[in-house]
Amino acid sequence: MSIYSRRTFLAVAAATSLGMALAACGADSGAAGGDSPAPAAAKTVSQAEIDKAMATPTELTFWTWVPDIAQEVALFEKKYPAIKVKVVNAGQGVPQYTKLRTALQAGTGAPDVVQMEYQYIPTFTITDSLLDLRPYGASALKDKFVDWTWGQVSGPNGEVWAIPQDTGPMGMLYRQDIFDKYGIEVPKTWDEFAEAARKLHAADPNAYLTNLAANEAAAWHGLLWQAQGKPYVSANKSEISIKVNDEPSKRLATYWGGLAKEGVIGTEPDFTDSWFSALNKGKYATWITAAWGPVFLSGSAKSTAGKWRAAPLPQWDAAKPVSGNWGGSTSAVVKTTKNPIAAAQFAQFLNSDPESAKMFATKQFFFPATKALLTDPDYVGDAPAFYGGQKVNQVFADISGTVGPTFQWPPFLDRVVTDWTETVGKSLSAKTDTAAALEEWQTRITTFAKSQGFTVRP
Numbered sequence: 001m002s003i004y005s006r007r008t009f010l011a012v013a014a015a016t017s018l019g020m021a022l023a024a025c026g027a028d029s030g031a032a033g034g035d036s037p038a039p040a041a042a043k044t045v046s047q048a049e050i051d052k053a054m055a056t057p058t059e060l061t062f063w064t065w066v067p068d069i070a071q072e073v074a075l076f077e078k079k080y081p082a083i084k085v086k087v088v089n090a091g092q093g094v095p096q097y098t099k100l101r102t103a104l105q106a107g108t109g110a111p112d113v114v115q116m117e118y119q120y121i122p123t124f125t126i127t128d129s130l131l132d133l134r135p136y137g138a139s140a141l142k143d144k145f146v147d148w149t150w151g152q153v154s155g156p157n158g159e160v161w162a163i164p165q166d167t168g169p170m171g172m173l174y175r176q177d178i179f180d181k182y183g184i185e186v187p188k189t190w191d192e193f194a195e196a197a198r199k200l201h202a203a204d205p206n207a208y209l210t211n212l213a214a215n216e217a218a219a220w221h222g223l224l225w226q227a228q229g230k231p232y233v234s235a236n237k238s239e240i241s242i243k244v245n246d247e248p249s250k251r252l253a254t255y256w257g258g259l260a261k262e263g264v265i266g267t268e269p270d271f272t273d274s275w276f277s278a279l280n281k282g283k284y285a286t287w288i289t290a291a292w293g294p295v296f297l298s299g300s301a302k303s304t305a306g307k308w309r310a311a312p313l314p315q316w317d318a319a320k321p322v323s324g325n326w327g328g329s330t331s332a333v334v335k336t337t338k339n340p341i342a343a344a345q346f347a348q349f350l351n352s353d354p355e356s357a358k359m360f361a362t363k364q365f366f367f368p369a370t371k372a373l374l375t376d377p378d379y380v381g382d383a384p385a386f387y388g389g390q391k392v393n394q395v396f397a398d399i400s401g402t403v404g405p406t407f408q409w410p411p412f413l414d415r416v417v418t419d420w421t422e423t424v425g426k427s428l429s430a431k432t433d434t435a436a437a438l439e440e441w442q443t444r445i446t447t448f449a450k451s452q453g454f455t456v457r458p
Helices: 005-013 047-054 070-078 094-106 118-125 138-142 149-152 176-181 190-203 217-226 247-260 273-281 293-299 340-352 354-362 392-400 415-431 436-451
Strands: 059-063 083-088 113-117 170-175 233-235 237-243 288-289 308-312 329-333 455-457
Touching: 047 138, 047 149, 047 340, 059 340, 070 083, 070 340, 083 170, 083 340, 094 113, 094 118, 113 118, 113 340, 118 329, 118 415, 138 340, 170 176, 170 217, 170 293, 170 392, 176 190, 217 247, 217 288, 217 415, 237 436, 247 415, 247 436, 288 293, 293 308, 308 340, 308 392, 329 340, 354 436, 436 455
Parallel strands: 059 083, 059 113, 237 455
Antiparallel strands: 113 329, 170 288, 170 308, 233 237
Protein backbone atom coordinates (compact mmCIF):
# COMPACT_ATOMS: atom_id res chain seq x y z
CA MET A 1 0.00 0.00 0.00
CA SER A 2 1.22 3.48 -0.79
CA ILE A 3 1.85 6.56 1.28
CA TYR A 4 -1.83 7.36 0.99
CA SER A 5 -3.13 4.36 2.91
CA ARG A 6 -5.00 6.73 5.19
CA ARG A 7 -7.65 6.82 2.49
CA THR A 8 -7.92 3.05 2.65
CA PHE A 9 -9.31 3.48 6.14
CA LEU A 10 -12.30 5.24 4.65
CA ALA A 11 -12.99 2.29 2.41
CA VAL A 12 -12.44 -0.19 5.24
CA ALA A 13 -14.76 1.76 7.51
CA ALA A 14 -17.48 1.81 4.88
CA ALA A 15 -17.04 -1.84 3.94
CA THR A 16 -17.22 -3.07 7.53
CA SER A 17 -19.96 -0.66 8.56
CA LEU A 18 -17.88 0.78 11.36
CA GLY A 19 -19.93 3.92 11.20
CA MET A 20 -16.83 6.03 11.34
CA ALA A 21 -14.78 7.68 8.62
CA LEU A 22 -11.13 8.43 8.70
CA ALA A 23 -9.21 11.41 7.43
CA ALA A 24 -7.06 11.55 4.36
CA CYS A 25 -3.31 11.31 4.43
CA GLY A 26 -1.16 14.29 4.37
CA ALA A 27 1.71 16.29 5.24
CA ASP A 28 3.34 19.48 4.22
CA SER A 29 3.01 22.05 1.46
CA GLY A 30 5.44 22.89 -1.24
CA ALA A 31 8.11 25.47 -1.62
CA ALA A 32 9.73 27.74 0.88
CA GLY A 33 12.27 30.46 0.45
CA GLY A 34 13.61 31.51 -2.93
CA ASP A 35 15.50 34.45 -4.36
CA SER A 36 12.99 35.72 -6.90
CA PRO A 37 10.80 38.71 -6.04
CA ALA A 38 7.47 37.80 -4.51
CA PRO A 39 4.68 38.14 -7.06
CA ALA A 40 1.87 40.41 -6.05
CA ALA A 41 -1.37 38.77 -5.04
CA ALA A 42 -4.36 39.30 -7.30
CA LYS A 43 -6.59 42.24 -6.52
CA THR A 44 -8.59 41.70 -3.35
CA VAL A 45 -12.22 40.94 -4.00
CA SER A 46 -14.50 43.40 -2.22
CA GLN A 47 -17.21 42.39 0.19
CA ALA A 48 -19.77 43.79 -2.23
CA GLU A 49 -18.44 41.49 -4.96
CA ILE A 50 -18.58 38.55 -2.58
CA ASP A 51 -22.15 39.35 -1.52
CA LYS A 52 -23.24 39.62 -5.14
CA ALA A 53 -21.61 36.33 -6.12
CA MET A 54 -23.07 34.47 -3.16
CA ALA A 55 -26.57 35.71 -4.04
CA THR A 56 -26.27 34.69 -7.69
CA PRO A 57 -27.65 31.22 -8.60
CA THR A 58 -24.58 29.05 -9.10
CA GLU A 59 -23.67 25.36 -9.12
CA LEU A 60 -20.28 24.24 -7.85
CA THR A 61 -18.77 20.81 -8.39
CA PHE A 62 -16.85 19.42 -5.44
CA TRP A 63 -14.65 16.33 -5.70
CA THR A 64 -14.20 14.53 -2.38
CA TRP A 65 -13.97 11.01 -1.01
CA VAL A 66 -15.29 11.94 2.46
CA PRO A 67 -18.32 9.83 3.41
CA ASP A 68 -21.52 11.64 4.34
CA ILE A 69 -20.04 15.05 3.61
CA ALA A 70 -23.47 16.11 2.38
CA GLN A 71 -24.15 17.06 6.01
CA GLU A 72 -21.45 19.72 5.98
CA VAL A 73 -22.36 20.84 2.48
CA ALA A 74 -25.96 21.34 3.61
CA LEU A 75 -24.78 23.86 6.21
CA PHE A 76 -23.16 25.91 3.46
CA GLU A 77 -26.20 25.72 1.21
CA LYS A 78 -28.42 26.81 4.08
CA LYS A 79 -26.31 29.93 4.58
CA TYR A 80 -26.03 30.57 0.82
CA PRO A 81 -29.25 29.19 -0.73
CA ALA A 82 -28.38 30.52 -4.17
CA ILE A 83 -25.34 28.23 -4.34
CA LYS A 84 -25.80 24.54 -5.01
CA VAL A 85 -22.92 22.11 -4.54
CA LYS A 86 -22.71 18.92 -6.57
CA VAL A 87 -20.68 16.39 -4.59
CA VAL A 88 -18.72 13.88 -6.69
CA ASN A 89 -16.56 11.00 -5.49
CA ALA A 90 -14.00 10.86 -8.30
CA GLY A 91 -11.89 8.29 -6.46
CA GLN A 92 -9.82 8.16 -3.31
CA GLY A 93 -6.54 10.02 -3.54
CA VAL A 94 -4.34 8.95 -6.44
CA PRO A 95 -7.24 7.91 -8.75
CA GLN A 96 -8.84 11.30 -8.11
CA TYR A 97 -5.60 13.16 -8.80
CA THR A 98 -5.15 11.24 -12.04
CA LYS A 99 -8.63 12.25 -13.16
CA LEU A 100 -7.94 15.83 -12.14
CA ARG A 101 -4.75 15.96 -14.20
CA THR A 102 -6.60 14.49 -17.18
CA ALA A 103 -9.38 17.06 -16.89
CA LEU A 104 -6.93 19.93 -16.59
CA GLN A 105 -4.98 18.75 -19.64
CA ALA A 106 -8.19 18.37 -21.61
CA GLY A 107 -9.41 21.78 -20.55
CA THR A 108 -12.78 20.42 -19.49
CA GLY A 109 -14.36 18.41 -16.69
CA ALA A 110 -12.35 19.73 -13.73
CA PRO A 111 -14.21 20.48 -10.49
CA ASP A 112 -14.45 23.88 -8.85
CA VAL A 113 -13.24 22.61 -5.47
CA VAL A 114 -11.24 19.47 -4.76
CA GLN A 115 -10.20 17.59 -1.65
CA MET A 116 -6.41 17.47 -1.65
CA GLU A 117 -3.94 15.94 0.75
CA TYR A 118 -1.27 18.26 2.07
CA GLN A 119 1.56 16.43 0.36
CA TYR A 120 -0.03 16.77 -3.05
CA ILE A 121 -0.31 20.55 -3.02
CA PRO A 122 3.19 21.04 -4.53
CA THR A 123 2.35 18.63 -7.35
CA PHE A 124 -0.50 20.87 -8.45
CA THR A 125 0.93 24.27 -7.66
CA ILE A 126 3.96 23.58 -9.82
CA THR A 127 1.60 23.21 -12.78
CA ASP A 128 -0.23 26.39 -11.76
CA SER A 129 -3.44 24.44 -11.23
CA LEU A 130 -4.65 25.88 -7.92
CA LEU A 131 -6.18 29.25 -7.14
CA ASP A 132 -4.44 31.54 -4.67
CA LEU A 133 -7.15 32.16 -2.08
CA ARG A 134 -5.71 35.36 -0.61
CA PRO A 135 -7.84 37.72 -2.70
CA TYR A 136 -10.95 35.97 -1.41
CA GLY A 137 -10.31 36.54 2.29
CA ALA A 138 -8.46 33.32 3.16
CA SER A 139 -5.60 35.08 4.97
CA ALA A 140 -8.03 36.19 7.67
CA LEU A 141 -8.51 32.53 8.65
CA LYS A 142 -4.86 31.90 9.50
CA ASP A 143 -5.25 32.21 13.26
CA LYS A 144 -8.13 29.74 13.31
CA PHE A 145 -5.86 26.86 12.34
CA VAL A 146 -2.95 25.11 14.01
CA ASP A 147 0.15 27.04 12.96
CA TRP A 148 1.98 24.18 11.24
CA THR A 149 -1.09 23.27 9.16
CA TRP A 150 -1.31 26.80 7.78
CA GLY A 151 2.33 26.59 6.82
CA GLN A 152 1.56 23.49 4.80
CA VAL A 153 -1.10 25.17 2.68
CA SER A 154 0.96 28.33 2.13
CA GLY A 155 3.33 29.11 -0.73
CA PRO A 156 6.79 30.68 -0.56
CA ASN A 157 5.44 34.14 -1.27
CA GLY A 158 2.45 34.04 1.03
CA GLU A 159 0.04 32.29 -1.32
CA VAL A 160 -2.80 30.36 0.30
CA TRP A 161 -3.35 27.29 -1.85
CA ALA A 162 -5.94 25.46 0.25
CA ILE A 163 -7.81 25.45 3.55
CA PRO A 164 -6.85 22.78 6.14
CA GLN A 165 -9.50 20.21 6.94
CA ASP A 166 -7.93 17.54 9.16
CA THR A 167 -4.54 16.37 10.39
CA GLY A 168 -2.55 13.36 11.58
CA PRO A 169 -0.01 14.25 14.27
CA MET A 170 1.92 11.07 15.09
CA GLY A 171 1.88 9.23 18.38
CA MET A 172 2.00 5.70 19.74
CA LEU A 173 -0.85 3.37 20.66
CA TYR A 174 0.22 0.59 22.99
CA ARG A 175 -1.15 -2.50 24.73
CA GLN A 176 -1.19 -1.72 28.43
CA ASP A 177 -1.80 -5.38 29.30
CA ILE A 178 1.23 -6.59 27.35
CA PHE A 179 3.41 -3.87 28.84
CA ASP A 180 2.26 -4.85 32.33
CA LYS A 181 2.77 -8.57 31.71
CA TYR A 182 6.41 -8.11 30.66
CA GLY A 183 7.30 -5.20 32.91
CA ILE A 184 7.73 -2.71 30.07
CA GLU A 185 7.53 0.99 30.81
CA VAL A 186 6.16 3.36 28.18
CA PRO A 187 9.34 4.33 26.30
CA LYS A 188 10.16 8.02 26.41
CA THR A 189 13.11 7.77 24.01
CA TRP A 190 13.88 5.69 20.93
CA ASP A 191 16.74 4.04 22.82
CA GLU A 192 14.26 2.88 25.45
CA PHE A 193 11.94 1.73 22.67
CA ALA A 194 14.69 -0.42 21.14
CA GLU A 195 15.50 -2.01 24.50
CA ALA A 196 11.83 -2.72 25.08
CA ALA A 197 11.60 -4.33 21.63
CA ARG A 198 14.47 -6.68 22.48
CA LYS A 199 13.06 -7.45 25.92
CA LEU A 200 9.60 -8.33 24.66
CA HIS A 201 10.75 -10.50 21.77
CA ALA A 202 13.18 -12.37 24.01
CA ALA A 203 10.39 -13.10 26.47
CA ASP A 204 7.93 -14.10 23.75
CA PRO A 205 9.40 -14.94 20.32
CA ASN A 206 5.92 -14.63 18.80
CA ALA A 207 5.48 -11.03 19.97
CA TYR A 208 6.99 -7.82 18.65
CA LEU A 209 6.95 -4.34 20.11
CA THR A 210 5.81 -2.88 16.79
CA ASN A 211 5.57 -3.30 13.04
CA LEU A 212 7.19 -0.82 10.65
CA ALA A 213 5.47 -1.67 7.39
CA ALA A 214 7.85 -2.03 4.47
CA ASN A 215 5.15 -0.70 2.13
CA GLU A 216 4.34 2.44 4.12
CA ALA A 217 6.34 5.43 2.93
CA ALA A 218 3.94 7.66 4.85
CA ALA A 219 5.10 6.34 8.20
CA TRP A 220 8.74 6.75 7.18
CA HIS A 221 8.17 10.34 6.17
CA GLY A 222 6.32 11.04 9.39
CA LEU A 223 9.20 9.64 11.42
CA LEU A 224 11.66 11.59 9.29
CA TRP A 225 9.57 14.70 9.98
CA GLN A 226 9.90 14.02 13.70
CA ALA A 227 13.64 13.55 13.31
CA GLN A 228 13.70 17.05 11.81
CA GLY A 229 14.88 15.93 8.41
CA LYS A 230 14.59 18.24 5.43
CA PRO A 231 14.48 15.80 2.53
CA TYR A 232 12.94 18.17 0.02
CA VAL A 233 13.42 21.92 -0.11
CA SER A 234 12.08 23.82 -3.10
CA ALA A 235 13.48 27.28 -3.72
CA ASN A 236 11.18 27.88 -6.69
CA LYS A 237 9.39 25.95 -9.42
CA SER A 238 12.59 24.87 -11.14
CA GLU A 239 15.02 24.24 -8.27
CA ILE A 240 14.91 21.67 -5.50
CA SER A 241 17.25 20.23 -2.91
CA ILE A 242 16.90 16.47 -2.36
CA LYS A 243 18.47 15.00 0.77
CA VAL A 244 16.76 11.75 1.67
CA ASN A 245 20.18 10.50 2.80
CA ASP A 246 20.95 13.32 5.23
CA GLU A 247 21.87 12.75 8.88
CA PRO A 248 18.28 12.42 10.19
CA SER A 249 17.56 9.95 7.39
CA LYS A 250 20.68 7.93 8.17
CA ARG A 251 19.70 7.90 11.84
CA LEU A 252 16.35 6.40 10.92
CA ALA A 253 17.93 3.90 8.56
CA THR A 254 20.45 2.72 11.13
CA TYR A 255 17.83 2.51 13.85
CA TRP A 256 14.93 0.84 12.07
CA GLY A 257 17.10 -1.17 9.71
CA GLY A 258 19.02 -2.44 12.72
CA LEU A 259 15.89 -3.49 14.60
CA ALA A 260 14.58 -5.22 11.49
CA LYS A 261 17.86 -7.12 11.06
CA GLU A 262 17.74 -8.18 14.70
CA GLY A 263 14.27 -9.53 14.07
CA VAL A 264 12.74 -7.72 17.05
CA ILE A 265 10.19 -5.72 15.04
CA GLY A 266 7.82 -6.74 12.29
CA THR A 267 7.96 -5.34 8.76
CA GLU A 268 4.86 -6.88 7.21
CA PRO A 269 2.59 -4.82 4.93
CA ASP A 270 -0.04 -2.89 6.84
CA PHE A 271 -3.81 -2.83 6.29
CA THR A 272 -3.85 -6.45 5.16
CA ASP A 273 -5.81 -9.36 6.63
CA SER A 274 -2.73 -10.68 8.41
CA TRP A 275 -1.93 -7.24 9.82
CA PHE A 276 -5.47 -6.80 11.14
CA SER A 277 -5.29 -10.27 12.65
CA ALA A 278 -1.96 -9.46 14.29
CA LEU A 279 -3.39 -6.40 15.99
CA ASN A 280 -6.32 -8.41 17.30
CA LYS A 281 -4.16 -11.29 18.54
CA GLY A 282 -1.54 -9.19 20.31
CA LYS A 283 1.33 -9.95 17.95
CA TYR A 284 2.24 -6.25 18.08
CA ALA A 285 2.31 -4.40 21.37
CA THR A 286 2.33 -0.93 19.80
CA TRP A 287 1.21 0.82 16.67
CA ILE A 288 3.22 3.86 15.58
CA THR A 289 0.38 5.81 14.02
CA ALA A 290 -1.34 9.18 13.86
CA ALA A 291 -4.31 10.95 15.41
CA TRP A 292 -6.75 9.08 13.15
CA GLY A 293 -5.41 5.76 14.42
CA PRO A 294 -7.42 5.53 17.66
CA VAL A 295 -10.78 5.63 15.87
CA PHE A 296 -9.63 3.19 13.22
CA LEU A 297 -8.19 0.75 15.74
CA SER A 298 -11.31 0.76 17.91
CA GLY A 299 -13.30 -0.42 14.90
CA SER A 300 -10.82 -2.94 13.50
CA ALA A 301 -9.53 -4.55 16.71
CA LYS A 302 -12.69 -4.78 18.76
CA SER A 303 -11.55 -7.90 20.59
CA THR A 304 -8.85 -5.84 22.30
CA ALA A 305 -11.20 -3.21 23.75
CA GLY A 306 -9.99 -1.66 26.98
CA LYS A 307 -6.40 -2.83 26.52
CA TRP A 308 -4.96 0.05 24.50
CA ARG A 309 -3.58 3.41 25.60
CA ALA A 310 -2.04 6.38 23.77
CA ALA A 311 1.26 8.17 24.27
CA PRO A 312 3.53 10.57 22.38
CA LEU A 313 6.18 9.14 20.10
CA PRO A 314 9.46 8.21 21.78
CA GLN A 315 11.96 11.02 21.33
CA TRP A 316 15.48 11.38 19.97
CA ASP A 317 15.98 14.11 22.57
CA ALA A 318 13.64 13.76 25.53
CA ALA A 319 14.29 17.37 26.52
CA LYS A 320 12.90 18.64 23.21
CA PRO A 321 9.70 16.74 22.40
CA VAL A 322 8.72 16.90 18.73
CA SER A 323 6.49 14.94 16.41
CA GLY A 324 5.73 14.52 12.75
CA ASN A 325 2.49 14.35 10.83
CA TRP A 326 0.97 11.49 8.88
CA GLY A 327 -2.38 12.29 7.37
CA GLY A 328 -4.82 15.04 6.72
CA SER A 329 -6.31 16.87 3.80
CA THR A 330 -7.52 20.24 2.61
CA SER A 331 -10.02 21.92 0.31
CA ALA A 332 -8.41 23.57 -2.71
CA VAL A 333 -9.97 25.61 -5.49
CA VAL A 334 -9.05 24.60 -9.03
CA LYS A 335 -7.79 27.58 -11.00
CA THR A 336 -10.01 26.83 -14.00
CA THR A 337 -13.20 27.41 -12.01
CA LYS A 338 -15.67 29.81 -13.61
CA ASN A 339 -16.95 30.74 -10.15
CA PRO A 340 -13.85 31.62 -8.12
CA ILE A 341 -15.61 33.71 -5.49
CA ALA A 342 -18.26 31.11 -4.67
CA ALA A 343 -15.71 28.28 -4.80
CA ALA A 344 -13.31 30.10 -2.49
CA GLN A 345 -16.07 30.92 -0.02
CA PHE A 346 -17.18 27.29 -0.03
CA ALA A 347 -13.68 25.98 0.69
CA GLN A 348 -13.29 28.46 3.52
CA PHE A 349 -16.72 27.86 5.05
CA LEU A 350 -16.47 24.08 4.89
CA ASN A 351 -13.40 23.98 7.12
CA SER A 352 -13.61 27.11 9.26
CA ASP A 353 -17.29 27.35 10.11
CA PRO A 354 -17.47 26.11 13.73
CA GLU A 355 -20.48 23.85 13.14
CA SER A 356 -19.06 22.34 9.96
CA ALA A 357 -15.60 21.80 11.47
CA LYS A 358 -17.09 20.17 14.56
CA MET A 359 -19.21 17.92 12.38
CA PHE A 360 -16.08 16.61 10.66
CA ALA A 361 -14.61 15.82 14.08
CA THR A 362 -17.68 14.17 15.56
CA LYS A 363 -19.40 12.62 12.54
CA GLN A 364 -16.50 11.57 10.32
CA PHE A 365 -14.06 11.38 13.24
CA PHE A 366 -11.44 13.49 11.48
CA PHE A 367 -8.76 14.89 13.73
CA PRO A 368 -9.22 18.67 13.79
CA ALA A 369 -7.05 21.34 12.24
CA THR A 370 -8.77 24.21 14.07
CA LYS A 371 -7.43 25.56 17.34
CA ALA A 372 -10.95 25.93 18.70
CA LEU A 373 -11.71 22.22 18.51
CA LEU A 374 -8.32 21.20 19.90
CA THR A 375 -9.11 23.22 23.01
CA ASP A 376 -12.81 22.34 23.20
CA PRO A 377 -13.39 20.59 26.57
CA ASP A 378 -16.10 18.39 25.08
CA TYR A 379 -13.82 17.18 22.32
CA VAL A 380 -10.55 16.72 24.16
CA GLY A 381 -12.40 15.45 27.23
CA ASP A 382 -13.83 12.41 25.48
CA ALA A 383 -12.75 9.26 27.35
CA PRO A 384 -13.51 6.17 25.22
CA ALA A 385 -13.81 2.83 26.98
CA PHE A 386 -11.72 1.20 24.24
CA TYR A 387 -8.75 3.12 25.67
CA GLY A 388 -9.59 2.43 29.29
CA GLY A 389 -11.19 5.83 29.74
CA GLN A 390 -8.06 7.69 28.68
CA LYS A 391 -8.62 11.12 27.09
CA VAL A 392 -7.00 10.12 23.83
CA ASN A 393 -8.04 13.23 21.92
CA GLN A 394 -6.24 15.32 24.51
CA VAL A 395 -3.09 13.23 24.07
CA PHE A 396 -3.04 13.89 20.34
CA ALA A 397 -4.08 17.53 20.74
CA ASP A 398 -0.98 18.01 22.88
CA ILE A 399 1.13 16.16 20.32
CA SER A 400 -0.21 18.42 17.57
CA GLY A 401 1.44 21.36 19.28
CA THR A 402 4.86 19.73 18.85
CA VAL A 403 4.73 19.05 15.09
CA GLY A 404 7.50 20.87 13.25
CA PRO A 405 6.34 23.65 10.89
CA THR A 406 8.89 23.46 8.08
CA PHE A 407 8.71 19.98 6.56
CA GLN A 408 8.21 20.09 2.79
CA TRP A 409 7.14 17.71 0.04
CA PRO A 410 8.36 17.34 -3.54
CA PRO A 411 6.30 18.12 -6.65
CA PHE A 412 6.70 14.53 -7.88
CA LEU A 413 5.47 12.58 -4.89
CA ASP A 414 4.25 9.50 -6.74
CA ARG A 415 7.78 8.78 -7.97
CA VAL A 416 9.27 9.39 -4.52
CA VAL A 417 6.91 6.86 -2.96
CA THR A 418 7.50 4.22 -5.63
CA ASP A 419 11.26 4.57 -5.28
CA TRP A 420 11.08 4.41 -1.46
CA THR A 421 9.11 1.16 -1.59
CA GLU A 422 11.60 -0.39 -4.02
CA THR A 423 14.65 0.68 -2.02
CA VAL A 424 14.22 1.52 1.66
CA GLY A 425 11.03 -0.45 2.11
CA LYS A 426 12.53 -3.47 0.37
CA SER A 427 15.60 -3.31 2.61
CA LEU A 428 13.43 -3.42 5.72
CA SER A 429 11.49 -6.49 4.65
CA ALA A 430 14.60 -8.23 3.28
CA LYS A 431 16.68 -7.27 6.35
CA THR A 432 19.44 -5.86 4.16
CA ASP A 433 21.40 -2.61 4.49
CA THR A 434 18.86 0.18 4.90
CA ALA A 435 21.56 2.87 4.91
CA ALA A 436 22.71 1.66 1.51
CA ALA A 437 19.10 1.67 0.35
CA LEU A 438 18.92 5.36 1.25
CA GLU A 439 21.72 6.09 -1.21
CA GLU A 440 19.91 4.23 -3.96
CA TRP A 441 16.70 6.14 -3.15
CA GLN A 442 18.63 9.43 -3.25
CA THR A 443 20.12 8.57 -6.64
CA ARG A 444 16.80 7.52 -8.12
CA ILE A 445 14.94 10.64 -7.05
CA THR A 446 17.75 12.96 -8.08
CA THR A 447 17.98 11.35 -11.52
CA PHE A 448 14.24 11.61 -11.99
CA ALA A 449 14.13 15.27 -10.89
CA LYS A 450 16.82 16.17 -13.39
CA SER A 451 15.02 14.27 -16.13
CA GLN A 452 11.98 16.45 -15.44
CA GLY A 453 13.97 19.62 -15.89
CA PHE A 454 14.64 20.47 -12.25
CA THR A 455 17.93 21.91 -11.12
CA VAL A 456 18.91 19.85 -8.09
CA ARG A 457 20.78 21.97 -5.58
CA PRO A 458 23.09 20.63 -2.83
